[in-house]
Amino acid sequence: MSSVFALLLARESRLLFRRPAELVNPLVFFAIVIALFPLAVGPESQLLQTLSPGLIWVAALLAVLLSLDGLFRSDFEDGSLEQWVVAPQPLPLLVLAKVLAHWLFSGLALVLLAPLLALMLGLPARCLPVLLLSLLLGTPILSLLGAVGAALIVGLKRGGLLLPLLIxxxxxxxxxxxSGALQAALQGLPATGHLLWLASLAMLAVTLLPFAIAAGLSISVGE
Amino acid sequence: MPRSDRYCRVEVDGKPIVTSPFLEALALACERDWRMLFERLDLALVPGDMLQVVGPNGSGKTSLLRLLAGLMQPTAGEVRLQGRSLRGQRAELARNLLWIGHAAGIKGLLTAEENLAWLCALHRPAGREAIWQALAAVGLRGFEDVPCHTLSAGQQRRVALARLHLEAAPLWILDEPFTALDRQGVAQLERHLQGHCERGGMVVLTTHHRLEIRPATFRELDLERHAA
Known part of the structure; x- marks a missing residue:
């Protein structure tokens, strides 16, 4: 069972590396959205610093969502999902491996890019550990939740805006x-409480959401 | 066909016992987009059977195959595996089923060997040697490490069909397996299907093509006769 998990991780990584544009696009989107704000609200460093926790989180959230739109589409169209559903391997395990592979390459890259953009917005360097930690705990939840929506709409001809509306x-x-954790860190307050909440949500997401994603895929494949 | 004909009669200690067919459908009905495709459909498969589902476009051939493979739920009626309802037996069906849909699950970005290695790993991992032999058997020697999107439609179909040489599942459900194959490929596949049935396997397939080589157990199921 664990060998299938490892094999699927390897397969997904191979697929992502043979189509690198899908990995890079959300990162570029993330950087551009953040770069737009100083242009729109003006280069006042005090204002940007106050806004930065919210800006970074909203941009990260949209970037993750953008990257998830096509998560299952090609697998649906070429019949791979049918093969997963009829296979004796547990479907939740397969989707967990799939989402994990996707997160390892797009979510993690986003986490690593974030400090650079945060500094650009004037976030003090002492807040960076909290920024990294909150994104490290938060983006897997975003990926898993988004995958539930992606699984449900994969069979629709025109998903379009449905995924953002749903998720x-x-x-x-x-x-x-x-953003609360980051806000607290910015004001010099402890952010542990927020981070622990994020960690518990992440645990819940990792254990429960694969079942929801699998159920969504079974419905979409069965239509 | 009367249902009683399709039950296996086995003799144990001189006493005949009747066992259920491997796979059977009872009063199956299927509705898609508010249209009844077929209803009151019964069928039964015992080891060695080959069933070709025929009917005009849109008569529900693919839907029937998907119902039998457990990918869809019937509107009415029931599919049974070894006498028990399919619902509680997904794992049992999965172990015994090889499903190749119209879209066969072949990734264009992966090579033929990578595709087959993964598809087999979903059931039972296959070694590299076995995969190369299977690819050679479907006439793809030398194409093992070519990305599948560079192959022709017929060659991609052959990659998917190479699984028929690799996996040990007794029940094969194949949706349009002959699509895009050349004449020699068609004859080869027909012989392979016949061999599978003669070894006690079961095949359910749809195709518009008339099979030249068929096992003695060959039957046709015309969906037009079950149309609502």
């Missing part, structure tokens, strides 16, 4: 906790 409301707790 963005579910992102609110993560957004509040993530």
């Amino acid at each position: 963005l409301p579910l992102y609110i707790p993560v957004l509040i906790l993530g």
Whole structure:
């Protein structure tokens, strides 16, 4: 069972590396959205610093969502998902491996890019550990939640805006906790409480959401 | 066909016992987009059977195959595996089933060997040697490490069909397996299907093509006769 998990991780990584544009696009989107704000609200460093926790989190959230739109599409179209559903391997395990591979390359890259953009917005360097930690705990939740939506809409001819409409409301707790942690750090307050909440949400997401994603895929494949 | 004909009669200690067919459908109905495709459909498969589902476009051939493979739920009726409802037996079906849909699960960015290694690993991992032999058997020697998107439609179909040489599942459900194959490929596949049935396997397939080589157990199921 664990060998299938490892094999699927290897397969997904191979696929992502043979189509690198899909990895790079969300990162470029993330950078551009953040770069737009100083242009729109003016280069006042005090204002940008105050806004930066929210800006970074909203941009990260949108970038993750953008990258997830096509998560299962090609697997649906070429019949791979049918093969997963009829296979004796547990489907939740397979989707967990798939989402994990996706997060390892797009989510983690986003986490690593974030400090650079945060410094650009004038976030003090002492807040960077909290920024990294909150994104490290938060982005897997975003990926898993988004995958539930992606699994449900994969069979629709025109998914379009449905995924954001379906999933963005579910992102609110993560957004509040993530940007809250950063806000606290910015004001010199302890951020541990927020981070622990994020960690417990991440645990819940990793254990429960693969079942929801698998159920969504079974519905989409069965239509 | 009367259902009683399709039950296996086995003799144990001189006493005949009747066992259920391997796979059977009872009063199956299927509705898609508010349209009844077929209803009151019964069928039964015992080891060695080959069943070709025929019918005009849109008559529900693919839907029937997907119902039998457990990918879809029937509108009415029931699919049974060894006499028990399919619902509680997904794992049992999965161990015994090889499903190749119209889209066969072949990734264009992966090579033929990588594709087969993964598809086999979903059931039972296959060694590199076995995969190369299977690819050679479907006439793809020398194409093992070529990305599949560079192969022709017929060659991609052959990559998917190479699984028929690799996996040990007794029940094969194949949706349009002959699509894009050349004449020699068609004859080869027909012989392979016949061999599988003669070894006690079961094949359910859809195709518009008339099979030249067929096992003695060959039957046709015309969906037009079950149309609502």
